[in-house]
Amino acid sequence: MITPRSPAAHTARLRRLQVTGLALLVLTGTLNYxxxxxxxxxNGAIREEMQLTLGQMGILLSAFSWSYAVAQLPIGGVIxxxxxxxxxxxxxxxWSVAQAACGLVRSFGAFIGARVVLGVGESPQYPAAARVVSDxxxxxxxxxxxxxxxxxxxLGTALAPPLLSLIIIAWGWREMFVVLGIAGFFVxxxxxxxxxxxxxxxxxxxERAYIDDGAADGPRKPALAEWGALFRHGTTWAxxxxxxxxxxxxxxxLTWLPSYLQIERGMDTIKSGFAAxxxxxxxxxxxxxxxxxxxxLVRRTGSVLLGRKYLVVAAMFGMAAFTLPGALVASNAVALACISAAVFLANVASVGSWALxxxxxxxxxxxSLGGLQNFGGFIGGALAPIVTGFVVDASGSFVPALAIGAAVVTASAFVYLFGVRRPITPDHDTSADMPDLPAGAPAS
Structure with a gap:
């Protein structure tokens, strides 16, 4: 059963603080993406000016993800x-300094370095957002x-193709990076x-009782040993x-769609930008x-864990189901519809994962746990551009690369389904996970 709460505890001030926090997360997250x-x-303008192959571009696209993924390990505990x-x-x-630096680089190595720093700088965004919502x-x-x-x-990803394409056409790709870097200081x-x-x-x-939700593990800052103990849980690894x-x-x-539309579907820069x-x-x-x-789903199942998990698993299976026909159909319109469904479900899965x-x-x-989950995610995010770039280079087509993506997301859906079974104990005794809890019950 869901824990009953007094409506009077959800005061106008508390609602204002909640709305302000969410609005700021949307602002910072939109800039982040x-x-x-x-x-x-x-992609195309940089490859042309710097004379890069698709494989090299894949390495450059992935440089952000490698540093971002590694930074996830400590950043959750720091937050x-x-x-x-x-x-x-x-x-x-x-990240704003690094973004501006991307517009000033003159070599492939310096560009990789700037992207690595960008990944470190952006690493707090989503673990911090999860903590804000939890708080x-x-x-x-x-x-x-x-x-x-x-x-x-x-939202940031949707705004990027038309907005940034216009900036590139008006001023150039280097100026685009500098403008984004300056915007970051204001944000x-x-x-x-x-x-x-x-x-x-x-x-x-x-008010504090309302948001604490009866949690018994309190506001005490976690020790380093507690962060390390998370790795002893099967739920964490799953x-x-x-x-x-x-x-x-x-x-x-995210990294290859505009180029896919240009290379595989024959669209120019403007058309692919608006199509993306x-x-x-x-x-x-x-x-x-x-x-x-x-x-x-939480209310329907009576379980916070099951309600969150079922959404993740169903969405990930759906991502695979729409990716394959999107890669194979001849019609650009049908392909774009399938890709749209896959991206829709990818974001459903992401929300479910962070709520989980x-x-x-x-x-x-x-x-801390959000950072560890995100670490695993962005190891995948780091590999995707590299694998895609080299597969397209070798095969001359995006179809095998998309098929690999569908297979990977299907396997991971099964990991969530069978591996995330119970919450994690909030104390030093991590020898066993807790049984599942009814919705609203404290995790202790």
Whole structure:
């Protein structure tokens, strides 16, 4: 049963703080994905100027993901200890400097270096967002806010093709990177001025009880040993391996879709830019639908864990089901419709995965577990551009690369299905996982 709460505890001030936090996460997340997408939008212009092969471009596209993935290992624990306000502000500044540097590089090696720093700088965004939602929303009502902050990912990706293509045509690809870097400093200032951690706000006892949701593991900062103990749980490893496939296929579309539309489907830069907007806008809708659907499934199943997990697994199977026909059909319109459905479901899966983090993690380790899951995902995200680039180079077609992506996401769906079975204990005794809990029950 869902834990009953007094409506009076959800005060106007608390709602305002929740809305402000979510709005800022959408702002920072949209910029985050505009910056991530910039290289794929400028793919053709950069390859032409720097004389790069598709394989080399795959390496450049993946450089971000490798550093981003490795940075996920410590960043969740850092966020849990020092809280999102400080860590995300620093992250935005670092990634903005790196983004601007991408417009100034003159060599392939320097470009890789700038992308590596970009990955480190962007690493706090989604673990911090998961922690913000965990801090400000009760456990069984985190699906919708998780969907909202995840919606920034496809929103930024959808805006990138038309917006950045126009900047490239008007000014050039180097200027595009510099403009995005400057924008990041303004966003960092807005985040720092407007966001507050719950500990920095004089909440009423009933307000704090509402958002704490009866959690017994309290506000104490997690120790390093507790972070390491997460690796002793089968649930942790299943989430790492499960997210691998989800991000692999999603990142394949994110990094190669504009080039796929140009190379495989014969579209020019402007047409491919606006065509690529469609799947990523569908992904934006997918995030919003997934947030509502995730909370509905929690109420329907009576289990926070099962409601979140079933959504993830179903969406990942659907990603594979639409990817294959999208690769094989002759019609550009039908292919774009299938790709749009796959990207829609990729974002549904992403929302479910991040909501699943707060369903199984102790409340003081939400960012830590989120970072570990994201580490697994972006190992897949790092491999996808490289594998795709070399497969297309070798075969002359994107079809085998998309088939590999469909196979990987299917395997990872089974990992989530059978591997994520119970929440993680919120104490030092991690010898056994806990049994599943009814929706709204504390994880202790």
């Amino acid at each position: 505009l910056d991530r997408s910039a290289l794929s939008i400028a 849990d200890r020092f809280r999102p306000r400080v860590v995300l502000a620093i992250g935005i500044i670092v 400000w929303f009760p456990r069984d009502r985190r699906g919708m806010p998780t969907g909202i902050f995840n919606a920034a990912s496809p 960092a200032a807005i985040w720092w001025v407007m966001y507050r951690n719950p500990a920095d706000v004089a909440l009423l006892p009933e 989430m790492i391996l499960g997210f691998f496939g989800s991000v692999y296929l999603n990142w394949l579309y 907007f469609v799947p990523f806008f569908c992904g934006f809708i997918g995030c919003l639908v997934a947030g509502w659907l995730s909370d509905w 983090v707060s369903a199984v993690a102790p409340s003081r380790q939400v960012a």
